[in-house]
Amino acid sequence: MHRLQLYLRLVRLDKPIGILLLLWPTLLALWLASAGKPSLNLLLIFSLGTVLMRSAGCAINDYADRDFDRHVERTAHRPLTSGQIKSWEALLIAAVLALLAFALILPLNLLTKQLSVAAVLIAASYPFFKRFFAIPQAYLGIAFGFGIPMSFAAVQNTVPPLAWAMLLANVFWAIAYDTEYAMVDREDDLKIGIRTSAITFGRFDVAIVMLCYALALGIFGAVGWQFGLRWWFGAGLLMATGCALYHFTLIRQRERLGCFAAFRHNNWLGAALFAGVALDTALR
DSSP states (O other), X not given: OHHHHHHHHHTTXXXXXXXXXXXXXXXXXXXXXXXXXXXXXXXXXXXXXXXXXXXXXXXXXXXXXXXXXXXXXXXXXXXXXXXSSOHHHXXXXXXXXXXXXXXXXXXXXXXXXXXXXXXXHHHHHHHHHTTTOSOHHHHHXXXXXXXXXXXXXXXXXXXXXXXXXXXXXXXXXXXXXXXXXXXXXXHHHHHHXXXXXXXXXXXXXXXXXXXXXXXXHHHHHHHHHHTTOOXXXXXXXXXXXXXXXXXXXXXXXXXXXHXXXXXXXXXXHHHHHHHHHHHHHHTO
């Protein structure tokens, strides 16, 4: 039982915010691709697949960062970093979870399977981007948003331009929320040489976070309009904008607790967008 608890901590099932930040854009895409009527089968496949892939990504991330995390206050006591489990265990868990996720999509079309391979490669390579890429949060946005083209592929057997526009919006959203997250660890990351957007943006971090929120919400809004969404979607978009403005009040002093609270609150921003889409498509 103790070992199982360590494995659950490794894949962060005790911290579901990462799952939710993956799930909201995927659900948005499923609803838009299916005109508000996704099949129960697809909902189950993509929801469970999100949990499995996020968990696999956490295991890979901890393996890649095992020599860095011990120098960061927030991550020093993670199971792999602290030596409670072995590196090979983390790799094995990641591989098993990724294979289970792939097994889920076996009944789906070829395009979805092909995109899933790209999704795994992106998720597995993300932790290493922090070694050389100045804004790894942008790459994270692709990883966290790849459920968007996969959802359209599963429903329509094609990925239209609006799906790629949604992925771009998700990149800007991820830069915003993960910069807030990176602001918590900025001092530690500077010491150990990890690259993050919080370091790259420097004193312009808060301004760029708010700009990224504006770009993300603007693109999401334009996409929703192209899909024929109107009043209820507009209300959800307004609520999401209110969430982003609230985040400004949390991060403007750059205090660790405030920045972490803003990061976690992005769940509600995603929920507001999804509620707007779901209501608008249901009440047409």
